[in-house]
Amino acid sequence: MELRHLQLGSCPDSWGVWFADDPRQTPWPRFLDELAASGYHWLELGPYGYLPTDPGRLADELASRGLSCAGGTVAGLGGPHRDLPSLIEATRKVAVLTQALGAENLIFVPVPGYRDDVTGDYREPAQLDAEGWARLTGHSNTLGRMLLEEYNLHFRFHPHADYQVETQEQTEHYLDDTDPRFVSLCLDTGHLAYRRADVPGIIRKYPDRIGYVHIKQMDPGIAARAVKEDLPFGQAVAMGASVEPPAGLPDVPSVLEALAGLDAELFVVVEQDMYPVEFDRPLPIAQRTRSYLNSAGLISRPTPGEIQ
Numbered sequence: 001m002e003l004r005h006l007q008l009g010s011c012p013d014s015w016g017v018w019f020a021d022d023p024r025q026t027p028w029p030r031f032l033d034e035l036a037a038s039g040y041h042w043l044e045l046g047p048y049g050y051l052p053t054d055p056g057r058l059a060d061e062l063a064s065r066g067l068s069c070a071g072g073t074v075a076g077l078g079g080p081h082r083d084l085p086s087l088i089e090a091t092r093k094v095a096v097l098t099q100a101l102g103a104e105n106l107i108f109v110p111v112p113g114y115r116d117d118v119t120g121d122y123r124e125p126a127q128l129d130a131e132g133w134a135r136l137t138g139h140s141n142t143l144g145r146m147l148l149e150e151y152n153l154h155f156r157f158h159p160h161a162d163y164q165v166e167t168q169e170q171t172e173h174y175l176d177d178t179d180p181r182f183v184s185l186c187l188d189t190g191h192l193a194y195r196r197a198d199v200p201g202i203i204r205k206y207p208d209r210i211g212y213v214h215i216k217q218m219d220p221g222i223a224a225r226a227v228k229e230d231l232p233f234g235q236a237v238a239m240g241a242s243v244e245p246p247a248g249l250p251d252v253p254s255v256l257e258a259l260a261g262l263d264a265e266l267f268v269v270v271e272q273d274m275y276p277v278e279f280d281r282p283l284p285i286a287q288r289t290r291s292y293l294n295s296a297g298l299i300s301r302p303t304p305g306e307i308q
Helices: 028-037 055-063 084-100 130-151 168-177 189-194 199-205 220-228 233-238 252-260 282-295
Strands: 006-009 042-044 068-074 105-108 154-157 183-188 210-215 266-270
Touching (some): 006 042, 028 055, 068 084, 105 210, 130 154, 130 183, 183 199, 189 210, 199 252, 220 233
Parallel strands (some): 006 266, 068 105, 105 154, 154 183
């Protein structure tokens, strides 16, 4: 089947990029070159500061490679339950760049979470108390309203391993407690599967709250080992927890079948966690992943006006 309302893209994360600046990460010109070479036309921007932040320069860099922006990324601030003025200030920077590139999605990735990826130390409790949960949902609504009313952008919240919204129960609780006018999900299939969620079930239960998708898979054996040995997510990733499809979970055809039933135009962005990674490794994986997803019905059209 051809899922014409689902538009395929990728992002810096699939090239081993987690931070704005890190010598172990693929240099940004190489990332853009290889993204285009692997057949993608849409990209999510990744950590603010990794790609050029001058809108004119970045627009030229994308256009020269036939690329378009699917969404901007807010990351590195922790979760929405943190200091609201700081969240607003940083989110506005990403919003200005994202809007200038013609995208309509802003993906909020709540990292760092409650654990240190390197040491495994707990920064804070793994469960928010009532006050923390109220901040989380209230700040999400505030950010979502600001983005929609001031920038015409949609707030897409990303459940994330080692953050206080990581399980199916927490994700459903978050959706139930936030305003659907201003908050929807960036449904990350891999992070939810890492915590044993029923991903197609979430899609079917909340069809109107799925606003954007990160499609990836996790090795269930490594995920189970991470639970058994109480490993932080970053260590699990370094062990190879995130795998190229169709090698892991969730089952991609089942996810696509559930997404096919949605009455919405959605970006489905490949995001395979590979930090750190040797620079020569991501391109062939990206090519194989795109070919596999194309065979499953996901395509990537080069012209924004062609979305139907």
